[in-house]
Amino acid sequence: MKKLMAMLLASAMLLSVALTGCGDDKDSGDGKDGKYNSVAFVCGNIGDKSFNDVSWKGVQEGAEENNIKSKVIEYGADTKSKMEPTLNDAADTYDIVVASGGEMAEILEKFWEDYPNKRFILFDIDPDYDNKMSNAFCINFKQNEGDFLAGALAQKMSKTGTIGFVGGGEVVVIQDFLVGYIQGSKYANESGKVAIAFIGNWTDSAKAKELSGVQINTSNADVLHQVAGSAGLGLFQACQENGKKWAIGVDADQRDYFLETDPDLADVILTSMEKKCDVAIKSAINKTFSGELAYGTLEKWGVAEGVTVLSENDFYKENVPADVQTYMDDVEAKITAGEIKIDTMYGMATDVYNALRDGVKA
Structure with a gap:
């Protein structure tokens, strides 16, 4: 009987340890140990034939080059109340989260510490923004x-x-x-x-x-x-x-x-x-995988980096x-x-x- 009780007690202790290790950990995805299998782009809506569409293109290209899945998550137009829960849900599910604007940075400041193993790429951020989030990289475009x-x-x-x-x-x-x-x-x-x-x-x-x-x-x-x-x-x-x-x-x-x-x-x-958001975002994703991206900082990218330039397509060359x-x-x-x-x-x-x-x- 004593032997049976000892075995039951040992089993209970092992179960307790296992449950502790699998607790309510928002960061239990593949972002641990530098392994990233997914990236999400959070935005109002795609289909604008401009900023959001070209940004989503960069996310897709970065995902494809690194063989990970990508997803666009739209919170809708003029629905600021949905921005925070949408960003939070994306962080729950995806290893890398991409979003734009200072408002998104302010929202992320509320809960970035809950996701120490996830990575956030924030672009189109004000140049004087003080990024104190160690798992976020911010890009300012010199428009x-x-x-x-x-x-x-x-x-x-x-x-x-x-x-x-x-x-x-x-x-x-x-x-x-x-x-x-x-x-x-x-x-x-x-x-x-x-x-x-x-x-x-x-x-x-x-x-x-x-x-x-x-x-x-x-x-x-x-x-x-x-x-x-x-x-x-x-x-x-x-x-x-x-x-x-x-x-x-x-x-x-x-x-x-x-x-x-x-x-x-x-x-x-x-x-x-x-604003070559596609170039900037793809570069940031690639540098995340190579370990070269300086998370916890803000960088300013413009003409010298080839991201705020004129379209020099064939039509430009024919007419200028x-x-x-x-x-x-x-x-x-x-x-x-x-x-x-x-x-x-x-x-x-x-x-x-x-x-x-x-x-x-x-």
Whole structure:
């Protein structure tokens, strides 16, 4: 009897140890010991033919190159209340989680320590963000550098000396695009003008079309740049319907998205200022597997890293004169070498920003 009781007691102790090892561990997936078998991309929605789509492409390519599964997890448009539970659920299930924006970084700060063996790649983060999360890597895109190129090209292609800019919301990141755009315009044409408008959201393409039409017909702008998400389609339509003015897209090579579905619309998109999120994300995933990614830090990637640049597709090469292409190559080289200094909206005083805008008012 004593022997039976001893055996039962020993079995109970072993079971207790086993259960302790398999407790409520959010990190019990394959992320342990540096083994990653899955990656998730958390976003509002894909299908925007711009920022989210090109980001998802980078996640898929990174997953394919490292032979792991990938999944896009959408929390929906204008549903900020769903962002935190969606990000948390992704961390529960996937080994690497990719997401964009400062709001996602703030959400992750609440629970990153619960997932010490998972890895988080956060991109499009403000340059002054202080990343204290040891399992998160943050990327800031120097969109002001890329839009310096866009502004310079717009002026070089303009016949009127007035170019246009239509933004979604007048928030810091879009203002940062505008600062670079204005300075690029002034670099190429000191007396050039920039017509500026903001829609107030990222979905109202009709409003974008209306504002772009005003810039074309009232301000005499003949090259227009949109930084307005899916609303930017309206700018392309305005350029198409008002004498085929040139348009510059954003985030992805937007002409490529319309080549099959609407080739006439595609033919007004001279180029796009790409935030090559796909290149950056794929690189970050690859460096995670090679052990080269500096988790716990924030890095700033721009023209020198090849991630905020103009689309130099065949259409660009056919329609931009050779001397202008050479000029743009020189500008890009000077930015890369640090010979051209470009201001940023981050940390800029409001009166300085307003003076910059007013100085090119169309």
